[in-house]
Amino acid sequence: MQFTYFNPTRIHFGQGQIATITSEIPTDKKVLVIYGGGSIKRNGVYDQVVSALAEHQWQEFSGVEANPTKETLDKAVAIVKHDDIDFILAVGGGSVIDGSKYVAAAAHYDGDGWDILTKKHDVVTAVPLGAILTLPATGSESNAGAVITKKETADKLAFHAKVVQPRFAVMDPDVMKTLPERQLINGIVDAWVHTCEQYITMPTNAMVQDGYAETLLRTLKQVGDQFAERDNDAWRANLMWAANQALNGLIGTGVPQDWATHMIGHELTALWHVDHGRSLAIVQPSLLRNQIEAKRAKLEQMGRNVFQLSAGEDLAERTIDAIEAFYHSLDVATQFADHGMSHEQAVDTVVKQLEHHGMTALGENNAITLTQSRQILQNALV
Missing domain, CATH: 1.20.1090.10 (Dehydroquinate synthase-like - alpha domain)
Known part of the structure; x- marks a missing residue:
């Protein structure tokens, strides 16, 4: 029973809380919204995000898989680097949030992002990120871990880094209404x-x-x-x-x-x-x-x-x-x-x-x- 415990993620829990991202992300930050297959456009979450980011400069990246792959995520890494993205907003379940953590870390690394998973690169800096949770399961919205798959070799590995823990997490149970x-x-x-x-x-x-x-x-x-x-x-x-x-x-x-x-x-x-x-x-x-x-x-x-x-x-x-x-x-x-x-x-x-x-x-x-x-x-x- 000797430990140091600190959880820096601020949680906004309850109905209608997606609007809080307006004040959570400074308006002078360039934001990349990362999400999965498009369900957020059918359940109303996307529209709420658009409304909350009305005063922000932002763009989006979609297509993160249920088991996020390096191959897909590296495309988002390229966008973050090329467009000088200042903040990442993950909108989805654990896979999207895990994938966004990889993007945040890999965007501050000049080498192959897979080095993070094989422990060849120690993550000490990352693009700050926040999360809007749409599927309860992994707890990724308020921890520092992520699991990523390399499709080419069928490798699935994890990494942990304090700097990729979300600054905030929005947890609105209403978004679960349309989940399969x-x-x-x-x-x-x-x-x-x-x-x-x-x-x-x-x-x-x-x-x-x-x-x-x-x-x-x-x-x-x-x-x-x-x-x-x-x-x-x-x-x-x-x-x-x-x-x-x-x-x-x-x-x-x-x-x-x-x-x-x-x-x-x-x-x-x-x-x-x-x-x-x-x-x-x-x-x-x-x-x-x-x-x-x-x-x-x-x-x-x-x-x-x-x-x-x-x-x-x-x-x-x-x-x-x-x-x-x-x-x-x-x-x-x-x-x-x-x-x-x-x-x-x-x-x-x-x-x-x-x-x-x-x-x-x-x-x-x-x-x-x-x-x-x-x-x-x-x-x-x-």
Whole structure:
């Protein structure tokens, strides 16, 4: 319990808050608005942005993918450099915000932006950015991390840099009204696993972090259980806020963290374009069963405090079963068969990618070697 915690992102939460960007971005800044496939033009968000930026000099860049690629983002980097952009406004979900972080960092670097992901370049300066969140899931709107894919090589890697954390984030739950069911479900699963990665590790007596993580898990479980009745303001607001709190740094402060499910899941997304949230649901139950002895105490705690399971020698096992059942209740698969390869070919391919990316000692104990990853994948891929 020794740490320094600081979250500089100012959050504007609630209905009608998009208008606040008028005062958040100085009018003497040249702004690049970055967004995805155009849904913001159908749900009214784009019009609100245009109105809020009426006194600003701005331009736009669209086409950021659900898993943002270096190849697309480098086009935005070129615009920022050529047009002397002073401020980036990301309008979208975690992918757009992650992609905008890459653009902000790469625009202050003369070399290949991929050097940021391979740790060849240390990001110390970046174009300032803000975010308007349209899809709750990743918490990227108020953290310093980003995950980017290099399409050419099917590499999906992460980077963290304090200077790319958004200066502000607008979170208006109304923008969720037009989101497809699949994206909402993915957001629930993503936020759930984010919380688990910082909670299902080892006992630390960090009562605040544990208690807050359990509150988030119970909230997400209730949101998932009430998915059929989701068309109301409270449901949307609670999912949006829970997803933010799951990865704004607070519950992971001063405690061990895992992230092995994410590292393995990223490979499924990069290789076979599995939705990020669904890749996590495929990997996590198998990983927890593989690491059950190391995680038994926290699994038992989760079973008691989140699922209200009865005591017993098999409580940890029943907790994993309950996690898997939660995914199944949302019609999210926990195994993956659509890889177009034989079982062994698929396992070998992912293991080789993990080795290539240096993911050879994962988890809070660095105990998930390639051997353990292979065992996990043998149970997760069918």
